[in-house]
Amino acid sequence: MSIRKGRSVTISDVAEAAGVSRAAVSKVLRNAYGVSPGMRQRVESTIEQLGYRPSVAARALRGSSYRLGLEIPYTGARFMTQIVEGAKRAVAGTPYQIILAPADGPEYDTLESLADGLVDGIIAISPLVDQAWLEDLARRVPVVMLGRHDTPAGYDTVTGDDHAGARAVMEHLLSLGHRRIAHLTEPENVTTPGSGTPHSVRLEVYRACMAEAGLADHIRVARRDVSGGDAVAAAAALLALPEPPTAIFAGHDDMAVDALAAVGRTVAVAGYDNTDLAAHPLIDLTSVDQEGVEMGAQAATMLLERLQGRTEPRHHVATTELRIRSSTAL
Amino acid sequence: MSIRKGRSVTISDVAEAAGVSRAAVSKVLRNAYGVSPGMRQRVESTIEQLGYRPSVAARALRGSSYRLGLEIPYTGARFMTQIVEGAKRAVAGTPYQIILAPADGPEYDTLESLADGLVDGIIAISPLVDQAWLEDLARRVPVVMLGRHDTPAGYDTVTGDDHAGARAVMEHLLSLGHRRIAHLTEPENVTTPGSGTPHSVRLEVYRACMAEAGLADHIRVARRDVSGGDAVAAAAALLALPEPPTAIFAGHDDMAVDALAAVGRTVAVAGYDNTDLAAHPLIDLTSVDQEGVEMGAQAATMLLERLQGRTEPRHHVATTELRIRSSTAL
DNA sequence: CCAGGTTTGGAGACCGGTTTACAGTGAGGG
């Protein structure tokens, strides 16, 4: 509607056009106290007429940017679409928006750069960063971490019940009569015992279940390639063993799908996360659902609570449910 | 390294600690002219010591935020991972970073909100927004549009050769002897003839190829559900026709995968975009590769050029190549 | 030794909002 020719409309333009002060316009914008209905009316129509939109940068400098940052560990991680979906749903109807930050390198950098005044709060999946470092970060900007099994004081966490989920997979495979069950997981640094990452827990549960079943000798752990990110080769290597496994428990669906690419329907394969792909008839992957959408929504909601003043930490654990499909029915 | 207890370190803190002016620190930060080696050294070590990081908000207000915004039409669009990958690659080594903005509602809103001073440039897939509106937007912030077949003066475009790509699919299917070939595409509003959207072009080419082959009577167009976003039902409906198609040309891989879910291996299915999923042995989908990674990289590079002063528009067309797989080999 | 040019560093305006402190105004109570 406006006839701007390059520069955009500022709050001063609106104030001038409406014949009021900048402060008045700001009050109207923020629904702040001390505005008469008459002025509100006048200012709002002026805003409409001029097509004014407040600058996020200027707002962020003093108040808030009304943006929540969501860190994405790697492009193409399918589990993230559930998280994003949930987060979007949770902020719908609020003035907040979700922006996504792909981690192009070390997670520290991505988180720092999000914290550099760009967003009012951060949701992140960063199992590897140091807890003390995160507590420090959380002192500057509210933080919700996904999938961390620590219980920090400074930030909130949303986690799946990895113990129950992994155990459900193992019990399912064992009940089917499998004895040579292998585990396909992330590189070493993500599964350090006791580190509290989801994959370290799933690995421990795998080991424990095998031992409990008297199958300690059959424990086989294969790992995704560090650089490429592909688990196909690792799965293929399992098949080449003298006594190849009859079932593979993959740490998440992306690796499970890679495993299917390598072993086809010759070996039972189970995944984790119940991504949309798992339900596809041609994939039809047994997988653990951990309410990804709900987790995303919870995380965003917690962030909003923090922004409204909550200071005591909250820690939410999502329940898991095993979805049995044909990939384990051989 | 620093012992901050809430507020973060500002440029004033650095200036004071180093015993220089704020302007001096700013110069060092931006590698600006007029800094002696001695001062640079002193300031840099102070920055290091204090763990100072410039506020993006403050920077954006005056200069640039060093962030490029990438609009994502809908969460889970697999083609986007290629675009993001390419864009990330293109900005690697520059001070710029990519942030992703999921379009939670109308694309106008998402684009506006990106333009609200958050980013220095915008990459977007928004086939539906008005060209004049985009030209206006581009007057305020550099814009690169993906997949638009218009030739605007104000913004750059990166497009695939949809004519060649769609024709390659049709020739392939026809050469296999298929006569009842259906087209599975997006809802009406995205395929308006002459609108220049990729899907309108693919649809037109489909129609033209069918007519050329004397198969005008066999033209069948099915459309994805507007709300749900699922193409499974639409594909299933095709199978229920009195004379069901023997081949389906889907507008993109996501719909092709949906089609496979509905029709299994009973009908030949071809897709578009050659997403990572298409190459999976269990999917093994014939698809058109249009150099998605390259497109993303081109788009980001163009944006960087704009930020360095280029004003004349550029329009890049990616070449396409048909990847034939077993989904069309029945 | 001096005029003129080149570095070097700083003062201060500025970006576009938010927020605090305060002045003016009108109504209600004693």
Place this chain on the structure above:
DNA sequence: CCCTCACTGTAAACCGGTCTCCAAACCTGG
């Protein structure tokens, strides 16, 4: 009729940077 107080709206500081002068110091050659 005066005083108090709630209500409106404004002036101005502020957020944390960038950028445009400008002054001082430092050559350099004649």
